[in-house]
Amino acid sequence: MVKWIAAVVGLSYRGIFGAVVGFFIGSIIDAIISKGKAYKYTDFNIDTEDRVSPGDFELNLLTLSSIVIKADGSVSQRELDYVRNYFVGAYGKDKANATFRTFNEVIKKRQIDEQRICTYLAARTSYEVRLQILHFLFGIALTDGNVSNSELHVLQRIAGYLRINSADFSSIKAMFVKSEDNAYKILEIDKNASVAEIKKAYRNMAKKYHPDKLQHMDEAYRKGAQEKFTKVQEAYEQLQKQRGF
Structure with a gap:
């Protein structure tokens, strides 16, 4: 549209030469406008950490931590220390x-909307980072030695808002909540899986939880990724012994 307006303006001032120049310049402007519109509708789906500022990320993570801490109706010093040590690290x-300080001055005085926070993070962080957020929140719940049903309910709800699929939720849950088939759950397979399926699942999970995927994050996040990676290895080794392969 702009190119034709520019062509008419150019024609009125400089004749045919002006029309050609105006058309050319207008075409460039049209392309820029079109590109800007494309970005407007697509950038919401781009997984890049630079779309959430470090300050916003930290405050939102601390807010989610407070939700998990309060989930069982009590606030323990061990949970608070766990969160503080994690943030300091x-x-x-x-x-x-x-x-x-910012959290105490601002966030705690407002009503917390966990769905809004998780939706914000889900649109601006990679899937691997969101898995690490869930892993960290499970760690908070386990500081008292047991992940309660109320904490599990909150963690599952947060995972859903973060767009973490049920298989990955069950896998991370199995790293903190023990059961007879933990190894299978961590590898996201059924107890009747064949040896070939176990090996394939291990390869897939090792790739998903490899610490290299969080090299751009701080040390505490890389440490968490290593913990998940180690749990996957331990689960595989456990099944190797059980199945004899």
């Missing part, structure tokens, strides 16, 4: 303290 003492 990830961001350093000064930055962690600044995040806690």
Whole structure:
């Protein structure tokens, strides 16, 4: 549209030469506008951490932590210490303290909307980062030695809002909540899986939880990724012994 307007304007001032120049410049402007519209409708689906500022990410993560801490109706010092140590390990003492101050001054005074927070993070972080968020939240729930049903309910709800599929939720849950078929759950397979299926599942899970996928994140996140990776290896080795392969 712009190219034709520019062509008419150019014609009125410089004749045919002006019309050609106007058409050319207008075509460039049309292309820029069209490209801008394309970005407007597609950038919501791009998984890049730079679409959420570090400060926003930390505050939202701390807010989700507070939801899990309060899930069972009590706030334990061990849970608080776990969160503080994690943030200090990830961001350093000064930055962690600044995040806690902001949280205390602003977030705690407002009504928390976990769905809005998770939707915000889901649109702006990679799937691997969201798996690590869930892993961290499970760690909070386990600090008292047991993940309660109320905590599980909250964690499952958060996982859904973060767009984490049920198989991955069950896999991470099995790393914290023990059962007879934990190894199978961690590898996301059925107890009747064949040896070939177990080996294939191990390869897939090892790729999914490999620490290299979080090399761009802070040390605490890479450590969490290593923990998940180790759990996958342990589950595979356990099945190797049970099945004798």
